[in-house]
Amino acid sequence: MDMKRFVGQVAVVTGAAKGIGAAAALRFAQEGANVACMDVDRETNEATAARIKQDCGVDTLAIYCNVADPESVKQAFDQVLQRWGRIDVLVTSAGIYTGSPLADVSLQQWQRTIDVNLTGVFLCNQAVAPVMMKQKSGSIINISSMAGKTSWPGTMEYSASKSGVIGLTRSVAMELAPYGVTANAVCPGNTLTEMVKGVAEQVGARDGMSAQEWLAMRANDCPMKRIAEPWEIAGVIAFLASQDSRYLTGQAIEVDGGMVMS
Numbered sequence: 363m364d365m366k367r368f369v370g371q372v373a374v375v376t377g378a379a380k381g382i383g384a385a386a387a388l389r390f391a392q393e394g395a396n397v398a399c400m401d402v403d404r405e406t407n408e409a410t411a412a413r414i415k416q417d418c419g420v421d422t423l424a425i426y427c428n429v430a431d432p433e434s435v436k437q438a439f440d441q442v443l444q445r446w447g448r449i450d451v452l453v454t455s456a457g458i459y460t461g462s463p464l465a466d467v468s469l470q471q472w473q474r475t476i477d478v479n480l481t482g483v484f485l486c487n488q489a490v491a492p493v494m495m496k497q498k499s500g501s502i503i504n505i506s507s508m509a510g511k512t513s514w515p516g517t518m519e520y521s522a523s524k525s526g527v528i529g530l531t532r533s534v535a536m537e538l539a540p541y542g543v544t545a546n547a548v549c550p551g552n553t554l555t556e557m558v559k560g561v562a563e564q565v566g567a568r569d570g571m572s573a574q575e576w577l578a579m580r581a582n583d584c585p586m587k588r589i590a591e592p593w594e595i596a597g598v599i600a601f602l603a604s605q606d607s608r609y610l611t612g613q614a615i616e617v618d619g620g621m622v623m624s
């Protein structure tokens with residue numbers, strides 16, 4: 363990595379233990395940022411933070427944080443501020459996938475998905491807003507999904523949570539724009555992570571396909587004829603935190619190989 367755009371900055375990444383969050387945490391560290399990794403998966407999160415510290419030589423913190431729990435979020439962000447006293451970048455990648463036909467979605471399933479995927483993003487945005495407003499700088503990158511812009515049968519609570527993230531991001535962007543703080547959503551297409559492997563097994567089984575067959579079908583549906591790698595999403599996330607995107611706010615950007623064009 364030749365470019366080092368974030369030297370001395372502080373990036374907070376939720377869902378940093380795995381997948382897109384882990385790739386984003388690594389990318390910010392490679393470009394010189396100190397990184398706070400937040401996740402509910404303590405062991406994997408600690409391993410991710412330790413690997414980043416070793417490979418990139420930046421300061422890292424692995425913090426347990428359940429983004430759906432206001433007290434947990436408060437404690438986690440307090441730890442970041444105690445360590446570094448500032449937050450330049452927030453990436454909200456913590457998320458879960460649930461999906462069932464409408465008749466089978468329990469209220470509990472609906473609530474849990476909304477709590478993690480939407481309330482979790484709200485709580486983290488609320489935690490960083492006063493810090494960034496005071497600094498008069500900062501970038502918020504909320505991870506939505508192509509499911510936030512379009513939908514399929516049997517994925518209503520996930521899709522609703524991800525559309526909600528786009529609406530939330532627009533309002534945050536409006537409110538923070540006068541302070542020089544940007545807020546954007548990233549809407550990934552199918553990206554090869556544990557989440558998508560789980561979806562491939564679950565939805566594949568429902569549709570009489572192996573996980574591999576389901577992934578091949580999704581790759582074939584995509585104009586680029588392949589599924590994304592997490593680092594390809596991380597590159598766009600990093601752009602949205604860089605100096606090159608200071609006049610870009612309130613947008614929901616598809617990074618999906620051309621699946622959704624709007």
Ligand SMILES: NC(=O)c1ccc[n+]([C@@H]2O[C@H](COP(=O)([O-])OP(=O)(O)OC[C@H]3O[C@@H](n4cnc5c(N)ncnc54)[C@H](O)[C@@H]3O)[C@@H](O)[C@H]2O)c1
Nearest residue numbers: 377379380381382402428429456457507552553555556557
């Ligand atoms: N993989 C894809 O194809 C895809 C596509 C579109 C959007 N997304 C979104 O990207 C984000 C990352 O997904 P991924 O594919 O990397 O998934 P992943 O399952 O690989 O990683 C998600 C991480 O979030 C953590 N997490 C879950 N619940 C949490 C909670 N309550 N508090 C804190 N951490 C929690 C998990 O422990 C995990 O480490 C999610 O918001 C997901 O909805 C993924």
